[in-house]
Amino acid sequence: MPKVTYFSGETFPLEMHKVRIIQKLTLLPIEVRLRAVQDSGYNTFLLQNKDVFLDMLTDSGVNAMSDRQQAAMLLADDAYAGSATFTRLHNKLIEIFGQRYFLPAHQGRAAEHILCKAYVRPGSIVPCNYHFTTWKAHVTEQGGTVVELLKKEGLEVNSDNPFKGNFDVPALEALIAEVGVEHIPYVRMEAGTNLIGGQPFSLANLREVSAACHKHGIKLVLDASLLADNLHFIKVREPEFADASVGEIARAMADTTDIIYFSARKLGFGRGGGIVTDDEVSYKEMRGFVPMYEGFLTYGGMSVREMEAITVGLDETLDEDMINQGPQFIAHIVKTLDEAGVPVITPPGGLGAHVDAMRFLDHLPQEQYPAAALASAIFIASGVRGMERGTMSEQREPDGTEPLADMELVRLAVPRRVFTLSQVNYAIDRLMWLHANRKIVGGLKWVEEPELLRFFYGRLEPIGDWHNELVAKFRADFGDSL
Numbered sequence: 001m002p003k004v005t006y007f008s009g010e011t012f013p014l015e016m017h018k019v020r021i022i023q024k025l026t027l028l029p030i031e032v033r034l035r036a037v038q039d040s041g042y043n044t045f046l047l048q049n050k051d052v053f054l055d056m057l058t059d060s061g062v063n064a065m066s067d068r069q070q071a072a073m074l075l076a077d078d079a080y081a082g083s084a085t086f087t088r089l090h091n092k093l094i095e096i097f098g099q100r101y102f103l104p105a106h107q108g109r110a111a112e113h114i115l116c117k118a119y120v121r122p123g124s125i126v127p128c129n130y131h132f133t134t135w136k137a138h139v140t141e142q143g144g145t146v147v148e149l150l151k152k153e154g155l156e157v158n159s160d161n162p163f164k165g166n167f168d169v170p171a172l173e174a175l176i177a178e179v180g181v182e183h184i185p186y187v188r189m190e191a192g193t194n195l196i197g198g199q200p201f202s203l204a205n206l207r208e209v210s211a212a213c214h215k216h217g218i219k220l221v222l223d224a225s226l227l228a229d230n231l232h233f234i235k236v237r238e239p240e241f242a243d244a245s246v247g248e249i250a251r252a253m254a255d256t257t258d259i260i261y262f263s264a265r266k267l268g269f270g271r272g273g274g275i276v277t278d279d280e281v282s283y284k285e286m287r288g289f290v291p292m293y294e295g296f297l298t299y300g301g302m303s304v305r306e307m308e309a310i311t312v313g314l315d316e317t318l319d320e321d322m323i324n325q326g327p328q329f330i331a332h333i334v335k336t337l338d339e340a341g342v343p344v345i346t347p348p349g350g351l352g353a354h355v356d357a358m359r360f361l362d363h364l365p366q367e368q369y370p371a372a373a374l375a376s377a378i379f380i381a382s383g384v385r386g387m388e389r390g391t392m393s394e395q396r397e398p399d400g401t402e403p404l405a406d407m408e409l410v411r412l413a414v415p416r417r418v419f420t421l422s423q424v425n426y427a428i429d430r431l432m433w434l435h436a437n438r439k440i441v442g443g444l445k446w447v448e449e450p451e452l453l454r455f456f457y458g459r460l461e462p463i464g465d466w467h468n469e470l471v472a473k474f475r476a477d478f479g480d481s482l
């Protein structure tokens, strides 16, 4: 964070970059926004981007590229095999993580697929600090079971715990004693824990997890997709590393882990992914799946242009001025909403601001998908597209019962280097209005519920007429405002 003290005594985010290419946005009238929500089955994944004002669905593949990334793309070396572009990316990963082998994949979930194909068997138990949607689907598809061993405090919606992504090491010991080490193919730690609000783990915790795994000969796998945020938080929240560079912290993390995988749609500001390891045996165990599912070993489904952009993007990930913009904006949103009484996850994490729909819509039962209803209501009220991260993002058990999520969140992602502070303030303003009118918002029910990853493409409809009441209240309060 740039060390700038303001005369006014206020503190606000300060971007250490300037905008040099822009894309025009449109803000449609609320009636048109309602129609768009109806056409998309009250699922923000199904909205058309042309109808969206601020796209805060995700940070995946939509982070802004730098001039250096764009320039590097022109230098891409187009070859199926042995491209110099691949070597540059590989060398950058060796430089950052100090691990020799790299298996490219077209995105993060493809890396998860390979890891699960290689190591998960029917009956496998795979512990993690917290699951991620696509990873869990891959584990389950191979016949394995995911066990979450997040420290209990991580699920407290409001706290001042700086590391809510920390793993419960004694619980791992107990699990090993219960199920036997032979059933645990690996332990997965997720940086910047996505589904619980972009919350980091501490390096001290990662080291403890690593020691416990290695004592029992279990591999430690790091999901580094949201590594940049986690590096930032270790630097600013873990006193031992206040003077370390983020590069040194990244290396210290890598030194504790056996396999690292990542989505370069997040880490590296590009589009791609891959798996890194220093263990030749693991490398060979996974290698065959790359040409089978992704592409040859020197591109893995990525275009050479994207690989060049990722190489430079990874470099920028080690620049504190470049990675703190997201966390600063998120902290601003969370602080402003929290002070206004709008329930949000605290402390602020990376990835986005997370609105607590369970409390925002405390008149709705979880079976009516409060987070999905709130995501739709936010879009209707503002044209801001967020993402449901609650019960709708869960999957039914084989017997059809529906697990209720630990948290009902609407994530307003802050893609890195994309939005301005005034746009973010607009989103905050509309959320405050919606909160003042929250009793209007009702629940949702399924119209079409897919079996697999239903949140991506399932369709719902409102219970009652709340959507029309919301539009009427907006018009009564704001006249002909957009």
Ligand SMILES: *Cc1c(COP(=O)(O)O)cnc(C)c1O
Pocket: 060, 107, 108, 109, 110, 132, 134, 190, 194, 223, 225, 226, 262, 263, 264, 265, 266, 272, 273
């Ligand atoms: C996005 C994400 C993934 C999957 O990456 P994709 O590139 O979207 O397939 C995996 N793990 C975490 C933590 C993520 O945030």
